[in-house]
Amino acid sequence: MTFRKRLLLLMCIDSVIVSFSIYMSHFFLNPYVKVFDVSILTSSIVLLVTHHMFSSVFGLYRRVWRYASMEELRGIFFVVTLSIVVTASVQAVVFQSVFERALTVTWMLHIILIGGVRFAWKYYKTYGIRLFPAKKEITATVEAPQNRTLIIGAGSAGRMLARQMKETKTVDCELVGFVDDDFTMHKLKVSGLPVLGSMNHLASIVINYDVNHIVIAVPSVNKERIREIVEYAQAVCRNVQILPMIEDIALGNVSVNQVRDVSIEDLLGRDPIELDMDSISDTLTDKTILVTGAGGSIGSEICRQVARFKPKHLILLGHGENSIYTIEMELSQTYQDDFNIITEIADVQDADRMMNVMEQHHPDVVYHAAAHKHVPLMERNPQEAIKNNVIGTKNVAEAADAHGIGNFVMVSTDKAVNPTSVMGASKRMAEMIVQHMDSKSRTRFVAVRFGNVLGSRGSVIPLFKKQIQNGGPVTVTHPEMNRYFMTIPEASRLVIQAGSLAKGGEIFVLDMGEPVKIVDLAENLIMLSGYSVDEIGIEFTGLRPGEKMYEELLGEDEVHDEQVWPKIYVGKSTASDIGVVLDCVERFEEFDSAELRERVLRIAHGRFVEDEELAVVK
Numbered sequence: 001m002t003f004r005k006r007l008l009l010l011m012c013i014d015s016v017i018v019s020f021s022i023y024m025s026h027f028f029l030n031p032y033v034k035v036f037d038v039s040i041l042t043s044s045i046v047l048l049v050t051h052h053m054f055s056s057v058f059g060l061y062r063r064v065w066r067y068a069s070m071e072e073l074r075g076i077f078f079v080v081t082l083s084i085v086v087t088a089s090v091q092a093v094v095f096q097s098v099f100e101r102a103l104t105v106t107w108m109l110h111i112i113l114i115g116g117v118r119f120a121w122k123y124y125k126t127y128g129i130r131l132f133p134a135k136k137e138i139t140a141t142v143e144a145p146q147n148r149t150l151i152i153g154a155g156s157a158g159r160m161l162a163r164q165m166k167e168t169k170t171v172d173c174e175l176v177g178f179v180d181d182d183f184t185m186h187k188l189k190v191s192g193l194p195v196l197g198s199m200n201h202l203a204s205i206v207i208n209y210d211v212n213h214i215v216i217a218v219p220s221v222n223k224e225r226i227r228e229i230v231e232y233a234q235a236v237c238r239n240v241q242i243l244p245m246i247e248d249i250a251l252g253n254v255s256v257n258q259v260r261d262v263s264i265e266d267l268l269g270r271d272p273i274e275l276d277m278d279s280i281s282d283t284l285t286d287k288t289i290l291v292t293g294a295g296g297s298i299g300s301e302i303c304r305q306v307a308r309f310k311p312k313h314l315i316l317l318g319h320g321e322n323s324i325y326t327i328e329m330e331l332s333q334t335y336q337d338d339f340n341i342i343t344e345i346a347d348v349q350d351a352d353r354m355m356n357v358m359e360q361h362h363p364d365v366v367y368h369a370a371a372h373k374h375v376p377l378m379e380r381n382p383q384e385a386i387k388n389n390v391i392g393t394k395n396v397a398e399a400a401d402a403h404g405i406g407n408f409v410m411v412s413t414d415k416a417v418n419p420t421s422v423m424g425a426s427k428r429m430a431e432m433i434v435q436h437m438d439s440k441s442r443t444r445f446v447a448v449r450f451g452n453v454l455g456s457r458g459s460v461i462p463l464f465k466k467q468i469q470n471g472g473p474v475t476v477t478h479p480e481m482n483r484y485f486m487t488i489p490e491a492s493r494l495v496i497q498a499g500s501l502a503k504g505g506e507i508f509v510l511d512m513g514e515p516v517k518i519v520d521l522a523e524n525l526i527m528l529s530g531y532s533v534d535e536i537g538i539e540f541t542g543l544r545p546g547e548k549m550y551e552e553l554l555g556e557d558e559v560h561d562e563q564v565w566p567k568i569y570v571g572k573s574t575a576s577d578i579g580v581v582l583d584c585v586e587r588f589e590e591f592d593s594a595e596l597r598e599r600v601l602r603i604a605h606g607r608f609v610e611d612e613e614l615a616v617v618k
Contacts, residue, residue, distance in 0.1 A: 293370030295323025
């Protein structure tokens with residue numbers, strides 16, 4: 001049914017209700033009242049006109065009554081009450097008298113009938129007209145038992161989710177009740193379901209009510225509490241799902257479609273970083289933005305985050321055509337009418353190509369995310385680490401400087417701190433180049449340093465998942481190895497925030513909380529996959545070449561106590577001899593892999609020596 005037909009139907013129904021209400025109010029008070037009495041006709045016309053007028057003002061005809069709630073009931077109350085007040089005012093002026101009793105009865109009938117019709121429609125759309133299911137459906141239910149579902153959280157999200165589950169006929173679940181730590185709700189009913197107790201009672205509730213499915217619906221609590229709830233729930237029930245994001249409450253979008261399996265990100269135990277939307281908007285909105293490595297895990301997420309701020313042009317630059325095509329198609333589907341999406345298949349190792357790209361597009365901000373990042377691979381191929389991570393950064397930075405680009409933000413890593421690997425050393429050398437360029441350029445050059453990213457290509461999570469799918473064991477290098485972790489969106493937001501805070505030369509670092517033991521991560525992922533550690537097993541393989549036992553985010557000489565934004569620190573600038581970096585870049589092909597590895601590690605540690613003094617860095 002079109003909106004116009006729906007509007008006409010509602011107005012006709014309301015007109016009948018208004019006329020009926022005012023006539024019946026007089027009839028109840030005087031059964032012998034005349035239908036065409038002047039006072040009744042006048043009051044009916046005034047009430048009818050004002051009802052339609054206030055219904056339009058309060059949007060009563062634009063409501064989706066299938067999802068009606070107290071908000072819609074409040075709208076009905078205001079429309080009817082204001083209509084009655086105006087009608088009483090007209091009666092006082094025209095007839096020098098107000099028919100209080102008749103208007104009171106009219107007001108009650110008006111609210112009951114207007115609300116009744118709409119909520120009757122809601123009932124029909126939710127439950128239909130049958131009081132009992134057909135026999136065929138009962139048989140199907142017996143053959144395929146429903147999940148007995150318990151919802152953790154009886155707040156706004158839990159209530160809306162329960163209502164959606166009841167109304168969605170395709171959802172195979174039988175709601176048992178709620179669990180909530182608010183003791184004032186205990187033994188009461190919310191949305192027709194009992195609040196059975198608090199989290200302390202969860203184990204006994206699962207047993208007593210034969211619960212085999214738990215949905216966590218507390219999106220407003222912090223990550224640490226979410227992690228505790230998830231761990232407790234999974235200890236007593238294998239089938240645990242979650243409704244994340246407080247945005248769902250704000251937008252009223254809570255539905256069964258957003259319930260998903262618990263992910264490892266939910267167990268990270270740290271709240272995401274908050275952005276300074278105003279400063280970022282000033283930096284990105286209606287500007288030309290270039291992202292190198294735009295097809296990678298971090299680069300593609302930076303593109304998604306930038307797109308939210310509606311730039312004028314978004315340039316996706318990458319070496320792999322398939323990955324660039326993928327992110328281009330994804331962004332085009334959502335933002336094709338909002339800004340221009342431009343793709344450039346190019347290699348950052350090609351200095352002339354970088355100059356051409358900068359000259360052609362002249363971006364306002366460059367996010368440099370193109371890099372080789374796999375530690376063991378770079379240990380075996382140090383020349384490629386230098387070419388891509390160091391020379392590639394130098395090429396893009398020099399092109400940005402040559403064309404007067406406003407901001408240049410390089411994506412770095414915690415492995416650049418006291419590096420023990422070629423990859424970490426090459427990223428530290430790239431930081432040195434960025435800081436050197438800032439000292440002699442009008443462009444603001446900064447670097448952003450963060451830890452491991454959950455779910456990125458080549459990260460430990462996909463490897464663990466594949467090993468679990470194959471039946472195990474999950475391989476962990478050492479029982480004491482730990483890492484800082486963050487999600488891909490968090491990492492990308494930090495990069496964007498750094499660009500807006502940049503004054504030039506800084507190395508921004510995220511406060512990533514406490515490091516996570518890799519073995520704990522493996523155990524959690526095994527648990528999330530529905531297995532026990534005994535079933536899958538964990539095997540320790542020993543440290544690989546270039547790996548650290550513990551990661552650092554700042555060196556001792558870089559530590560700065562002051563936050564520049566909540567959870568964001570800026571490291572102190574340290575002196576570096578750019579000459580030896582540039583010399584290594586010029587001569588790196590002269591050395592074999594072992595010699596080149598020794599050289600880049602010494603440069604990254606600030607120990608600059610002549611060729612004959614080189615010694616292996618342990």
